Amino acid sequence: MENLHITNGQLAQWLDDMRRDGLRIFAPVAQGGKTDFKFLAEGDAVAEGYVQTAQSAKRIVLPMAEVLFSYRKHGKDVEVANPGTDRFNDTIIWKARPCDARAMRQVAEVFTRDYDDAIFEARRSHTTIVAFSCNTCDDCCFCTSVGGSPGGTEGSDILVTTLTDGGGALVEVLTPKGEGLAAKYLAGAARADGIDKQAHLADVRVLFSADEVRAKLDGAFDSPVWQEQSERCLGCGACAFVCPVCTCFDIQEDAHGARGRRIRCWDSCGFSMFTQHTSGHNPRPTQAARWRQRILHKFSYIPEKLGEAGCTGCGRCSRACPVDMNISEHLKAIAGHE
Numbered sequence: 001m002e003n004l005h006i007t008n009g010q011l012a013q014w015l016d017d018m019r020r021d022g023l024r025i026f027a028p029v030a031q032g033g034k035t036d037f038k039f040l041a042e043g044d045a046v047a048e049g050y051v052q053t054a055q056s057a058k059r060i061v062l063p064m065a066e067v068l069f070s071y072r073k074h075g076k077d078v079e080v081a082n083p084g085t086d087r088f089n090d091t092i093i094w095k096a097r098p099c100d101a102r103a104m105r106q107v108a109e110v111f112t113r114d115y116d117d118a119i120f121e122a123r124r125s126h127t128t129i130v131a132f133s134c135n136t137c138d139d140c141c142f143c144t145s146v147g148g149s150p151g152g153t154e155g156s157d158i159l160v161t162t163l164t165d166g167g168g169a170l171v172e173v174l175t176p177k178g179e180g181l182a183a184k185y186l187a188g189a190a191r192a193d194g195i196d197k198q199a200h201l202a203d204v205r206v207l208f209s210a211d212e213v214r215a216k217l218d219g220a221f222d223s224p225v226w227q228e229q230s231e232r233c234l235g236c237g238a239c240a241f242v243c244p245v246c247t248c249f250d251i252q253e254d255a256h257g258a259r260g261r262r263i264r265c266w267d268s269c270g271f272s273m274f275t276q277h278t279s280g281h282n283p284r285p286t287q288a289a290r291w292r293q294r295i296l297h298k299f300s301y302i303p304e305k306l307g308e309a310g311c312t313g314c315g316r317c318s319r320a321c322p323v324d325m326n327i328s329e330h331l332k333a334i335a336g337h338e
Contacts, residue, residue, distance in 0.1 A: 001172075001173045001174055001175070001178070001179060002173050002182075002191065003170060003171065003172050003173070003191065003192035003195075004170075004171040004173065004182065004186055004189040004190065004191060004192055005168060005169075005170060005171070005189065005190050005191065005192040005193070005195060006168050006169050006171055006186060006189045006190075007168040008166070008168050008169070010168070010186070010188075010189060011160070011162075011168065011169050014185045014186060015046065015094065017185050018092060018185060019040065023090070023092055024039070024089050024090065024091045024092065025039070025040040025091075025092045025094050026038065026039055026040065026057070026060050026091065026092070026093050026094065027040045027044075027046045027047075027093075027094040027095050028046060028047040028050065028053050028095050029044050029045070029046065029047055030045075030047040030050070034054045035047045035050040035052075035053050035054065036053050036054045036055050037053055037055060037057055037059070037060060037093070040094070046094065046095060047095075051134070051136055051137060051138045051141070052097060052138075052140075052141075052314060052315065052316060052319070053097075054242065054316070054319075054320070055241075055242055055316075056100050056103065056242060056243065056244030056314065056316065057093050057096045057100045057101075057104070057129075057244065058100070058103060058104065058107060058243075058244045058245075060091065060093055060127065061104065061107070061120065061123050061124045061127055062107060062111075062120060062123075062247070064241075064265060064266050065263055065264070065265040065266070066119070066263065066264055066265075067083055067261050067262070067263055068083075068119070068251075068262045068263065068264050069081060069082045069083065069261070069262055070083075070259070070260065070261045070262075071259070071260055071261075071262075072258055072259050073258040073259075074258075083119075085118050085119060085121075085122035085123075086122075088122050088123050088126045089126065090126050090127075090128070091126055091127045091128070092127075092128050092130060092181075093127060093128070093129045093130065094130050095130070095131070095132045095160075096129055096130070096131045096132070096156070097131065097132065097134055097314065098131055098133060098134065098143070098148065098149065098150060098151060098152040098153070098154070098155075098156065098159070099143050099148055099152075099244065099312040099313055099314040100131070100155075100244045100312070100314065101129050101131040101152075101153075101154065101155035101156040101159075102148055102152055102154040102155045102312045103155070103244030103245045103312045103314070104124075104129060104155045104244075105154055105155040106245050106302075106306065106308075106310065106312075107244075107245065107247055108120075108121075108124055109306055110247045111247070128157045128158075128177045128178065128181055129155065129156050129157050129158075130156070130157065130158045130159075130160065130178075130181070131155075131156040131158070131159050131160070132159075132160045132161070132162065133150055133151040133159060133160065133161040133162070133197075133200070133201055134150035134151070134201065134202040134204070135150075135162060135164055135200060135201065135202055136202050137150065137202040137203070137204045138315070140315030140316075140318040140319050140326070140328070141202070141204050141313065141314070141315045142204065142205075142206075142207050142208075142313040142315060142328045143204055143312060143313035143314070144204045144205070144206045144313070145206050145207045145208050145209070145210060145313055145328065145331075146210045146308075146309045146311050146312060146313045147210065147308055147309065148312050148313050149201070149204075150201045150202040150204050151197055151198070151201045153172060153174055156172075156174055156175075156178075157174055157175045157177040157178035157181070158171060158172065158173055158174060158178040158181060158182065159171075159172040159174060160172075161197050161200055161201070162200070163195070163200050164199075164200045165200075170192050170195050170197055170200075171186065171189065171192070204313075207328050207331075207332055208328070208331050208332045208335045209335060210299065210303075210309045212335040213299050213331050213334050213335045214299055214300055214303055214309075216334050216335060217295070217296055217299055217300045217334065218300070220334070221292070221296075225333070225334060226288040226289070226291055226292040226295075227288040229291060229325075229330050229333070230286075230287045230288040230290075230291035230292075232323040232324075232325055233270070233287050233290075233291055233323070233325060234322065234323060235270050235271060235272055235287055235290065236270070236322060237268035237270050237271055238317070238320040238321060238322065239268075239270065239294075239316075239317035239320060239321060239325075239327070240266070240267075240268035240269065240270060240294075240317075241266060241268065241320075242316040242317060242319075242320045243311075243314075243316060243317060244312060244314055244316070245298070245310050245311060245312060246266075246268070248266070248267045248268060248269055248274075249264050249265060249266055249267050250264075250265055250266075250267040251263070251264055251265075252265055269284075269290055269293050269294050269297065270287075270290050270291070270294060271290075272287075272290075274290070295330070295331075295334070297310060298310035298311045299311065299331070311327075313328075315327075315328070
């Protein structure tokens with residue numbers, strides 16, 4: 001793979017050429033007071049000057065709700081219709097942040113590690129991620145505390161770092177998918193030489209050690225910290241729905257007489273009904289127990305299975321929380337808890 005140096009004009013032309021060729025592109029667009037990923041329609045301008053989108057890019061490869069199959073009953077017989085995996089078109093995710101790209105790799109681990117989810121894998125295989133390094137950050141960003149970086153390459157097919165001195169952009173071509181895209185649209189680009197990438201990245205402070213958090217969690221199941229931290233939590237699920245790593249889902253039955261559909265939809269361990277049994281018993285009856293599950297899942301159980309925290313430090317949960325629960329502050333408290 002290779003590193004290229006392109007001008008600002010070449011960067012703009014690259015996107016224009018892909019749009020002219022009719023590629024299916026999702027990019028951050030400022031609309032209604034917020035910036036979010038949307039299909040880039042004619043006339044849409046890619047957002048500039050923002051730190052992070054409200055929603056993560058995850059929903060492009062894992063929709064909030066999708067039909068797994070439909071069925072029709074004929075007496076005792078049932079006819080099942082699968083939607084198939086040949087319906088997905090090639091898609092470009094343009095200007096994802098490194099924390100989102102890294103999260104995509106973790107989400108893929110969940111859906112392909114023990115069981116190969118054909119629908120997810122087909123959609124993901126048709127998706128190319130062109131991520132952009134972070135030149136700026138805010139107080140909610142903490143990627144460096146969980147093993148990430150504002151210029152991290154994990155999960156990206158191409159990583160673009162815009163040079164803050166106005167000197168164009170560094171383009172890191174990282175995968176065969178990225179190589180194919182660069183060969184078509186950046187054929188005349190110069191090789192990068194002597195660019196100090198680090199000098200153009202945001203300064204994201206390390207707030208805590210993820211290893212220290214995990215070590216403290218090993219003996220903290222019955223700690224009073226869960227009650228203390230969860231007292232403000234409304235159980236609204238906003239944190240899970242904006243998270244690029246959360247993969248919990250529910251299966252809903254949409255039945256109408258002899259016909260119906262099975263629908264996979266996002267869920268949250270913060271919801272009171274998440275672990276509700278048919279009998280009425282709920283093993284996590286309090287918000288404290290549900291908050292404990294969220295933290296243990298991300299910073300103990302997932303690291304045990306995948307070798308890294310189930311969090312990329314994007315800070316969306318802190319920005320979205322209606323009662324201003326800042327997860328990095330809670331994690332700092334856990335790391336320092338005796």
